[in-house]
Amino acid sequence: xxxxxxxxxxxxxxxxxxxxxxxxxxxxxxxxxxxxxxxxxxxxxxxxxxxxxxxxxxxxxxxxxxxxxxxxxxxxxxxxxxxxxxxxxxxxxxxxxxxxxxxxxxxxxxxxxxxxxxxxxxxxxxxxxxxxxxxxxxxxxxxxxxxxxxxxxxxxxxxxxxxxxxxxxxxxxxxxxxxxxxxxx
Amino acid sequence: xxxxxxxxxxxxxxxxxxxxxxxxxxxxxxxxxxxxxxxxxxxxxxxxxxxxxxxxxxxxxxxxxxxxxxxxxxxxxxxxxxxxxxxxxxxxxxxxxxxxxxxxxxxxxxxxxxxxxxxxxxxxxxxxxxxxxxxxxxxxxxxxxxxxxxxxxxxxxxxxxxxxxxxxxxxxxxxxxxxxxxxxx
DNA sequence: TACCGTGTGTCAGATAACCAACACAACTTG
DNA sequence: CAAGTTGTGTTGGTTATCTGACACACGGTA
Numbered sequence: 001x002x003x004x005x006x007x008x009x010x011x012x013x014x015x016x017x018x019x020x021x022x023x024x025x026x027x028x029x030x031x032x033x034x035x036x037x038x039x040x041x042x043x044x045x046x047x048x049x050x051x052x053x054x055x056x057x058x059x060x061x062x063x064x065x066x067x068x069x070x071x072x073x074x075x076x077x078x079x080x081x082x083x084x085x086x087x088x089x090x091x092x093x094x095x096x097x098x099x100x101x102x103x104x105x106x107x108x109x110x111x112x113x114x115x116x117x118x119x120x121x122x123x124x125x126x127x128x129x130x131x132x133x134x135x136x137x138x139x140x141x142x143x144x145x146x147x148x149x150x151x152x153x154x155x156x157x158x159x160x161x162x163x164x165x166x167x168x169x170x171x172x173x174x175x176x177x178x179x180x181x182x183x184x185x
Numbered sequence: 186x187x188x189x190x191x192x193x194x195x196x197x198x199x200x201x202x203x204x205x206x207x208x209x210x211x212x213x214x215x216x217x218x219x220x221x222x223x224x225x226x227x228x229x230x231x232x233x234x235x236x237x238x239x240x241x242x243x244x245x246x247x248x249x250x251x252x253x254x255x256x257x258x259x260x261x262x263x264x265x266x267x268x269x270x271x272x273x274x275x276x277x278x279x280x281x282x283x284x285x286x287x288x289x290x291x292x293x294x295x296x297x298x299x300x301x302x303x304x305x306x307x308x309x310x311x312x313x314x315x316x317x318x319x320x321x322x323x324x325x326x327x328x329x330x331x332x333x334x335x336x337x338x339x340x341x342x343x344x345x346x347x348x349x350x351x352x353x354x355x356x357x358x359x360x361x362x363x364x365x366x367x368x369x370x
Numbered sequence: 371t372a373c374c375g376t377g378t379g380t381c382a383g384a385t386a387a388c389c390a391a392c393a394c395a396a397c398t399t400g
Numbered sequence: 401c402a403a404g405t406t407g408t409g410t411t412g413g414t415t416a417t418c419t420g421a422c423a424c425a426c427g428g429t430a
Contacts, residue, residue: 006417009194031376032377043379044418045416189385189386217408218406227389229411230387232408
């Protein structure tokens with residue numbers, strides 16, 4: 001059920017144009033008019049898909065999350081590398097993500113990211129925790145995901161100065177230390 | 186008076202798709218259907234711009250000639266380098282040209298190329314021929330252009346085995362040797 | 371204050387591109 | 401030979417996009 005090629009192309013050029021403006025003219029408020037002129041589409045067309053710039057960035061964030069899901073699905077990384085891999089994706093594969101994630105200060109991005117990728121992450125994190133109940137799994141995941149989201153958000157906001165390895169190893173420690181609670185035997 | 190963005194995009198993907206098929210599936214008859222499927226456009230749309238594959242390749246040849254004109258205008262090369270430059274354009278800047286030029290064996294391509302670029306080449310070739318009349322200029326250009334076109338066509342057909350330098354120096358000799366006829370003093 | 375330039379969001383009507391279906395020709399394959 | 405298969409052009413009706421215009425909100429400036 002692929003959408004109309006016209007729609008795909010139009011949305012694509014809108015997003016590319018927005019991204020281009022974002023990267024080449026920082027500290028500059030981006031207008032709908034600008035985006036449309038760069039994309040060579042009519043403003044009317046823009047409004048038939050988005051209410052405003054904000055709804056565009058929202059969709060781009062969704063795209064980004066879908067892309068990350070695809071990455072995770074495709075490579076299905078195991079064990080301790082999971083977090084490092086995750087952080088590296090954010091750092092390398094989506095270098096532009098930080099731009100539009102922060103553009104309208106949408107701090108819910110990382111919460112949603114972990115929510116949407118729950119199925120792909122959960123099995124990985126809880127591998128080997130035989131005694132933990134499904135209910136407990138949910139709560140533990142919520143707790144850990146929120147923590148990670150907070151860290152990543154802070155990392156992004158600060159301009160990602162720390163290396164992916166540092167962040168990943170830090171998060172790994174935090175996740176690992178809960179093993180004792182549920183797996184003490 | 187730029188044409189509609191929709192038209193530009195549609196034609197662009199048609200040409201790219203055709204080129205792709207041409208490069209990746211040589212010795213294979215290319216159908217309208219194939220091109221449209223690759224380009225993700227409707228066959229009806231194709232027929233609203235082209236009568237058939239042949240009329241597509243014809244337009245691509247025109248594009249190629251326009252591009253070459255642009256090159257010549259942009260850099261305005263002088264003197265003996267002209268021919269070398271010209272041949273190099275054909276060899277390097279338009280590596281795909283030969284594919285669709287030869288696809289339906291349109292031997293008129295080079296004739297047209299020299300005809301369309303006449304203004305840009307003429308002044309260059311006849312530089313210094315003070316005694317030659319405008320009428321003579323026309324005839325001389327026709328003669329030299331036809332000769333060059335024939336050589337280039339043969340070169341293309343043969344797979345461009347000779348280097349651009351060889352061809353250029355050969356053509357330059359042929360052009361130069363007419364100087365004595367018109368400029369003997 | 372009033373004026374002006376610029377961006378916003380929306381509309382009706384025109385054009386481009388879409389889809390599904392058709393008749394037809396050029397072939398394979400039985 | 402007849403029955404499929406595949407590509408060709410063409411049609412009528414639908415959807416996406418474009419154009420030009422409009423009323424409105426906003427900030428700067430005389």
